[in-house]
Amino acid sequence: MAKIRKVGVLGCGLMGSGIAQVAAQAGYDTVVREVEQKFLDKGIAGIDKSLGKFVEKGKLTATDKDACMGRLKGSTNLEDLADCDIVIEAIIENAQLKKDTYAALDKIVKKDAIFASNTSSLTITELSMATARPKQFVGLHFFNPVPLMKLVEVVRTILTSDEAFNTAFEFAKSLGKEAVSCRDNSGFIVNRLLVPYILDAIRAYEEGVGSIEDIDKAMMLGCGYPMGPFTLLDFVGLDTTYYITTVMFEEYREKRFAAPALLRKMVLAGRFGRKSGAGFYEYASVAAGGTPIPFDKAKHQP
Numbered sequence: 001m002a003k004i005r006k007v008g009v010l011g012c013g014l015m016g017s018g019i020a021q022v023a024a025q026a027g028y029d030t031v032v033r034e035v036e037q038k039f040l041d042k043g044i045a046g047i048d049k050s051l052g053k054f055v056e057k058g059k060l061t062a063t064d065k066d067a068c069m070g071r072l073k074g075s076t077n078l079e080d081l082a083d084c085d086i087v088i089e090a091i092i093e094n095a096q097l098k099k100d101t102y103a104a105l106d107k108i109v110k111k112d113a114i115f116a117s118n119t120s121s122l123t124i125t126e127l128s129m130a131t132a133r134p135k136q137f138v139g140l141h142f143f144n145p146v147p148l149m150k151l152v153e154v155v156r157t158i159l160t161s162d163e164a165f166n167t168a169f170e171f172a173k174s175l176g177k178e179a180v181s182c183r184d185n186s187g188f189i190v191n192r193l194l195v196p197y198i199l200d201a202i203r204a205y206e207e208g209v210g211s212i213e214d215i216d217k218a219m220m221l222g223c224g225y226p227m228g229p230f231t232l233l234d235f236v237g238l239d240t241t242y243y244i245t246t247v248m249f250e251e252y253r254e255k256r257f258a259a260p261a262l263l264r265k266m267v268l269a270g271r272f273g274r275k276s277g278a279g280f281y282e283y284a285s286v287a288a289g290g291t292p293i294p295f296d297k298a299k300h301q302p
Contacts, residue, residue, distance in 0.1 A: 002112065002167045004028065004174075008084035010101060012043025012074065015118055016090035018146025021047045022175045024071045025060075025147075031073045031080050040074045047072065050147055082108050086171060088140055090118040093243055098122070099130035106131040114164050116140040120191055121247040124184045125157040134159040138168040141188055142177075144236075152177040157184040186251040187244075195248060196256040198241065201229035203260050205296075212280050212294040230280040230294075234273035238280075242267045271295075 007023040009016050009032040020032040020043075034040035051068060054060035060068075073080070081087055087109055089098060102115060109115075115137045117127050128137035139155025152172040156165045165181075172179040182188040187195060201215055210218065216228025233241055242264065248257040266272075266279065273279030281292035 002085065002114070002163065004085045004114075004167065004171045006031070006084045008033070008081035008087035008109070009090060010081075010087065010105075011090040011092075012040050013090070014144060015142060015146060017043040017046050018050075018144070019088055019090055019118065019142055020072060021050060021068075021147055022177075024068045025051075026175045027071070029071050029073075031075055031084060033075045033078060033081060035076065037076055040076060044072070044074050054147075078105055078108055081105065083110060084113055086114045086116060086168070088116045088118060090142075093119060093121060093240075093247075095122050095126065098127055102127060102130040106133065112136070114138065114168060116168060118142055120188075121186055121244040123157075123186055123251070124155050125159070128157060128159065135161040136164045138165055139182070139184065139188070140168060140172060141182075141190075143190075150176075150178045151190070152179050153182045153188045153190065154179050155182045155184050155188055186248045191244060191248070195241075195245060198229045198233055199245065199256065199258070199260060199263070202233075202263055205230075206260060206262050212296050231292075234279035234281055234292075237273045237275060238263060239267050239272045 007028045007030045009020040012032045012034045020030050023030045051065045055065050124139040128134040141153040143149035154169045169179050212230045216230050219225050219228045245259040271278045277283050280295045282298050283292050
């Protein structure tokens with residue numbers, strides 16, 4: 001089994017910065033690459049802030065935080081990933097952009113390195129075919145927020161070698177994560193089961209089964225879920241969810257993966273969830289210490 005010593009991460013946004021953080025925390029020399037310096041600076045600052053919170057809570061010493069930041073290097077050049085043993089891609093969910101990036105990276109990174117994608121919906125096989133190393137290509141699907149969520153879905157294609165898969169699986173465990181093995185189908189395990197559930201919650205609301213607030217409350221108290229489907233949708237992003245449903249419906253052609261009309265209208269209206277200040281809930285009052293207001297109680301129509 002190959003030994004992972006140096007980790008490369010493509011993208012320093014929400015997911016990429018989290019992956020880079022946990023890799024550096026686990027003791028790996030880590031290079032994170034962004035397309036522009038301003039995005040890189042923002043991501044590195046976010047990692048520093050995240051580690052600072054661990055120090056405040058007594059889960060990390062100041063010395064360990066400094067050591068972690070010392071293992072982390074930011075770059076805007078793909079060439080700085082050349083000697084990495086594994087490169088994990090966490091850029092936007094655009095298949096062509098991902099494939100173009102992999103094709104360029106394939107010519108730069110050493111031949112025995114493993115490539116991995118953090119995609120939540122695209123098939124790993126499709127991405128791997130942009131490279132000359134499909135046998136060394138896996139999915140490593142982390143969950144947000146990466147430093148706190150324990151699960152990693154490790155995805156193998158029909159071409160992935162046993163060595164590459166086993167190395168990636170052990171690498172995920174070395175980050176302090178619980179790894180599960182998945183076949184290369186759109187959505188893997190979690191989204192394959194989760195997406196129909198949250199889409200059905202929207203349909204239930206459209207059909208008058210219950211209010212947004214009551215459907216959320218029912219699933220939390222009745223099933224023990226930490227948050228209801230509409231709170232989860234706002235957290236993930238309605239635009240992100242809509243994109244994922246589009247990809248999954250294209251693959252499966254099943255109604256359960258088709259986006260309800262209301263989801264499409266919310267996205268068209270710019271109501272993306274927490275990141276835009278409004279989704280199925282409105283968040284204007286939160287900064288002042290208030291609670292989010294359900295969309296239907298706010299008397300709005302998208």
